[in-house]
Amino acid sequence: EVQLVESGGGLVQPGGSLRLSCTASGFTFSNYAMSWVRQAPGKGLEWVSGVSFGVGSTYYADSVKGRFTISRDNSNDMLYLQMNSLSAEDTAIYYCAKDFRVGAITFAFDVWGQGTVVTVSS
Amino acid sequence: SYVLTQPPSVSVAPGMTARITCGGDNLRSKNVHWYQQKPGQAPVLLIYYDSDRPSGIPERLSGSNSGNTATLTISRVEAGDDADYYCQVWDSGSDQPVFGGGTKLTVL
Numbered sequence: 001e002v003q004l005v006e007s008g009g010g011l012v013q014p015g016g017s018l019r020l021s022c023t024a025s026g027f028t029f030s031n032y033a034m035s036w037v038r039q040a041p042g043k044g045l046e047w048v049s050g051v052s053f054g055v056g057s058t059y060y061a062d063s064v065k066g067r068f069t070i071s072r073d074n075s076n077d078m079l080y081l082q083m084n085s086l087s088a089e090d091t092a093i094y095y096c097a098k099d100f101r102v103g104a105i106t107f108a109f110d111v112w113g114q115g116t117v118v119t120v121s122s
Numbered sequence: 123s124y125v126l127t128q129p130p131s132v133s134v135a136p137g138m139t140a141r142i143t144c145g146g147d148n149l150r151s152k153n154v155h156w157y158q159q160k161p162g163q164a165p166v167l168l169i170y171y172d173s174d175r176p177s178g179i180p181e182r183l184s185g186s187n188s189g190n191t192a193t194l195t196i197s198r199v200e201a202g203d204d205a206d207y208y209c210q211v212w213d214s215g216s217d218q219p220v221f222g223g224g225t226k227l228t229v230l
Contacts, residue, residue: 035219037165044224045157045165045208061218062123095164100176107212107219108155110176112164 002026002111004096009116016086020116022079022096027111030054030074033099035109036081038092038118048094049081052105063089086120093117124213126222133228140196142225144209147190152211154192156185159224160205168207169194196227204229 008020020036035050049070050059058070069082079096093115100110127145134140144154154172157165167176169185172192182197196203209222 044206045159045210045221047210047219047221050219059217062216100167100170106153106170108153108167108170108210109157109165110167110170112166114164 002098004098004111004113006094006096006113006116009094009118011119011121012086013122014087014120016120017082017084018086018118020081020083020094020096020118022081022113024077024079024096024098027098028102029072029077031102033105033107034072034079035097035099035107036070036079037095037097037109037112038090039095039115040089040092043092046092047107050099050105050107051079053099053103057105083118086118088120091118091120123216123218124211124220126209126211126220128207128209128222128225130223131226131228133230134196134199135230136199136201138199140199140203140227142194142196142207142209142227144192144194144222145190146192146211149190149192149211150187152187152213154185154187155210156194157208157210158203158205159208165208199229201229203227 036048096113097109098111156169159165172187173185
């Protein structure tokens with residue numbers, strides 16, 4: 001079964017940092033681009049960051065550029081999101097999502113994790 | 123940055139056809155994807171590349187894209203279709219994926 005499981009969320013103070021992890025299973029992780037998508041409470045979906053398959057070119061939303069860093073460990077089928085300088089506007093459920101097409105980056109996501117909650121508050 | 127506009131809500135009676143629109147400048151030149159999200163759950167990909175369905179998505183769901191508007195059509199609506207629906211494209215101008223604001227489909 002293809003599965004994504006996020007972890008690492010929690011409560012953090014404004015200005016703090018957090019590292020999210022996503023454990024992939026059931027597919028050849030290194031062959032697929034991956035992304036993080038977030039959803040603030042009661043709001044819509046917002047793409048945050050993506051990384052291509054293989055070596056991994058990275059992409060960022062303007063709202064997180066310079067503060068967040070996406071990375072992947074193809075040896076261990078893991079995706080990460082390092083989040084620095086967090087503010088209340090970053091409070092959201094963070095989903096890990098798999099690109100639907102092998103060996104390409106389309107930013108269409110056919111598998112999603114259940115999400116991990118990040119709350120930025122003092 | 124590129125903007126996708128969806129109606130906040132659409133209502134439809136069971137058995138009827140629901141059409142959810144997604145508007146954007148010259149949208150026809152882009153590939154549109156559609157997702158369904160039910161409360162407390164992760165999104166599910168319904169349609170990719172305007173009109174293709176992933177395996178497991180029923181044929182009564184279809185998509186189209188013409189001019190400045192893409193449309194998700196749900197035929198023979200069921201109670202289980204009550205959910206939020208999002209359209210999404212890749213914006214080459216900003217090198218970023220963009221989601222529409224979402225449409226709440228209410229099955230009456």
